[in-house]
Amino acid sequence: MHLLGGRWRLLIASYLIDGPKRFNELRRLIPGISQRMLSLDLRALEDARLVARTVFPTVPVKVEYALTEEGRRLGKVVAVVQEFGLWLKDRDAS
């Protein structure tokens, strides 16, 4: 829960499931997240070896974030939590 309980981490992971994403790409995909939190959370996921950070030495720099092989285990967690969230939202709507 300490690793996943944050407000954004599972959400970030959910976007990485369908392929690598760049920093600002993630920022756009996740409305409301601050540069700072995206940076910190990506770093935490990286430290847990669930996300890999690849730097392409172009100009300007291009940085890609992708789930590692181990990080793919997050897929199931994301799916189940997401399903639960949707059910809850739907239930409370009606």
Added chain:
Amino acid sequence: MHLLGGRWRLLIASYLIDGPKRFNELRRLIPGISQRMLSLDLRALEDARLVARTVFPTVPVKVEYALTEEGRRLGKVVAVVQEFGLWLKDRDAS
């Protein structure tokens, strides 16, 4: 994530899966949780109609907490997150 992201809620739910529990029973089962947090989190789960609170008017009072029919949906979430947590712990141990 707002509903489940707390430190204890999923853990509390995990203990309720195998049957109703009393307040102090949960306290004993969950080392480290404070009275306050147990109370607050149970209330939150109750407000979400995932947990039902039953008061038996005995002396002293007996209060039971149980998952509702809807609350049983937490079972899958608990299982998957728990599995992930165990895997992570095991991986980092070796």
Added chain:
DNA sequence: CAGCATCCACGAAGATACTG
């Protein structure tokens, strides 16, 4: 037993500005 009230500490998160 099963709590609530109060006060306090700390980390998570937000805002803003700046940089290679």
Added chain:
DNA sequence: CAGTATCTTCGTGGATGCTG
């Protein structure tokens, strides 16, 4: 583009004491 630095705010959770 992809961040870091700094400051501030806010929510979560802990400690303690009290009650029907």
